[in-house]
Amino acid sequence: xxxxxxxxxxxxxxxxxxxxxxxxxxxxxxxxxxxxxxxxxxxxxxxxxxxxxxxxxxxxxxxxxxxxxxxxxxxxxxxxxxxxxxxxxxxxxxxxxxxxxxxxxxxxxxxxxxxxxxxxxxxxxxxxxxxxxxxxxxxxxxxxxxxxxxxxxxxxxxxxxxxxxxxxxxxxxxxxxxxxxxxxxxxxxxxxxxxxxxxxxxxxxxxxxxxxxxxxxxxxxxxxxxxxxxxxxxxxxxxxxxxxxxxxxxxxxxxxxxxxxxxxxxxxxxxxxxxxxxxxxxxxxxxxxxxxxxxxxxxxxxxxxxxxxxxxxxxxxxxxxxxxxxxxxxxxxxxxxxxxxxxxxxxxxxxxxxxxxxxxxxxxxxxxxxxxxxxxxxxxxxxxxxxxxxxxxxxxxxxxxxxxxxxxxxxxxxxxxxxxxxxxxxxxxxxxxxxxxxxxxxxxxxxxxx
Numbered sequence: 001x002x003x004x005x006x007x008x009x010x011x012x013x014x015x016x017x018x019x020x021x022x023x024x025x026x027x028x029x030x031x032x033x034x035x036x037x038x039x040x041x042x043x044x045x046x047x048x049x050x051x052x053x054x055x056x057x058x059x060x061x062x063x064x065x066x067x068x069x070x071x072x073x074x075x076x077x078x079x080x081x082x083x084x085x086x087x088x089x090x091x092x093x094x095x096x097x098x099x100x101x102x103x104x105x106x107x108x109x110x111x112x113x114x115x116x117x118x119x120x121x122x123x124x125x126x127x128x129x130x131x132x133x134x135x136x137x138x139x140x141x142x143x144x145x146x147x148x149x150x151x152x153x154x155x156x157x158x159x160x161x162x163x164x165x166x167x168x169x170x171x172x173x174x175x176x177x178x179x180x181x182x183x184x185x186x187x188x189x190x191x192x193x194x195x196x197x198x199x200x201x202x203x204x205x206x207x208x209x210x211x212x213x214x215x216x217x218x219x220x221x222x223x224x225x226x227x228x229x230x231x232x233x234x235x236x237x238x239x240x241x242x243x244x245x246x247x248x249x250x251x252x253x254x255x256x257x258x259x260x261x262x263x264x265x266x267x268x269x270x271x272x273x274x275x276x277x278x279x280x281x282x283x284x285x286x287x288x289x290x291x292x293x294x295x296x297x298x299x300x301x302x303x304x305x306x307x308x309x310x311x312x313x314x315x316x317x318x319x320x321x322x323x324x325x326x327x328x329x330x331x332x333x334x335x336x337x338x339x340x341x342x343x344x345x346x347x348x349x350x351x352x353x354x355x356x357x358x359x360x361x362x363x364x365x366x367x368x369x370x371x372x373x374x375x376x377x378x379x380x381x382x383x384x385x386x387x388x389x390x391x392x393x394x395x396x397x398x399x400x401x402x403x404x405x406x407x408x409x410x411x412x413x414x415x416x417x418x419x420x421x422x423x424x425x426x427x428x429x430x431x432x433x434x435x436x437x438x439x440x441x442x443x444x445x446x447x448x449x450x
Contacts, residue, residue, distance in 0.1 A: 020085070094119050097126065168310065220439050318395045365385075379396060410443055423449045
């Protein structure tokens with residue numbers, strides 16, 4: 001007989017009259033609800049019995065929350081309680097706290113998956129009540145007796161590091177990481193999202209065959225999954241990094257979810273043209289298939305951009321040094337409404353003499369000018385600034401002629417793919433600029449970025 005699945009209660013921290021932490025455009029109660037609903041829906045897909053402590057913006061105090069949690073499945077040891085939170089205090093990274101009555105098995109599993117998703121983990125630990133060290137510090141643990149209760153702090157809303165961007169832009173990746181840990185610990189079989197960049201290992205697979213299938217090297221696949229050996233297990237889920245394609249080579253490797261229409265839009269061509277130059281008789285594609293695509297000389301004077309969660313036309317236009325009207329005109333848009341995954345044509349900036357920089361917490365004009373080998377006056381003049389005041393998320397133009405290269409220090413969880421995406425470049429460009437012979441990076445390593 002199969003072992004019974006553990007039951008799960010997902011607790012969205014704070015809510016209603018209690019907003020929790022508020023900083024850098026992040027309100028804790030809103031993000032904990034989004035994260036909790038995401039996990040709830042994913043657990044439903046995989047058949048893990050689960051409930052939400054709240055599914056709307058309601059207030060749950062220290063008395064009603066524990067009783068609500070235990071109203072679903074009782075106070076048995078086969079019940080997992082995952083309380084989602086956003087931290088404060090100026091640190092950087094995730095934390096996982098587990099109850100004094102439990103081992104660290106579940107919390108360490110969550111921490112490992114968060115690291116794999118790209119978030120650095122400060123620690124997983126227990127915390128005791130100062131007035132009575134025999135009790136847990138947090139009421140959510142004290143008042144859910146026998147349940148296996150953990151608190152997941154996904155990052156710091158007031159971080160001076162990369163947590164703010166992680167929370168705003170990558171919260172779904174972090175929620176998916178916790179989902180994976182829950183499913184496997186609860187005794188279920190984890191299945192990656194249908195539209196994700198994951199591959200589930202099947203009988204007969206090897207790192208070499210999977211790497212070949214996706215146009216990668218074994219080292220690239222191991223690096224992306226933090227693997228230290230070549231051993232695989234059936235059912236294991238591997239992250240497949242996007243293969244950067246240099247359009248001057250005229251080749252594109254088909255990924256999961258690709259269509260001829262999407263590829264044609266990406267390269268500024270048509271489906272008929274793609275079918276013609278590849279001798280295709282149908283619109284069907286297979287993962288790993290290599291397509292010929294128009295080279296840079298054959299493409300129109302546009303780039304493309306894929307809309308992500310939270311994007312607006314204003315933000316996209318600002319990022320690409322263009323205007324909302326130009327993007328709408330180029331894409332025949334009649335409204336400002338966007339959909340996630342939508343492909344937009346972006347006016348080419350090939351003739352511009354400027355780079356851009358997005359202001360982060362702690363930045364000053366002096367520090368930015370120093371970083372890009374320019375002056376405060378030049379920055380203010382180029383950006384029409386009348387004062388030295390900056391706001392987080394503000395986009396500044398940087399003189400290209402004086403900026404040279406950006407120096408980046410590798411952090412825990414970084415890989416060439418994530419760095420390339422963050423700085424709007426490619427893996428091949430970073431590799432060539434730094435004379436790298438491998439994709440393996442070390443923490444503290446200095447990289448030059450275009």
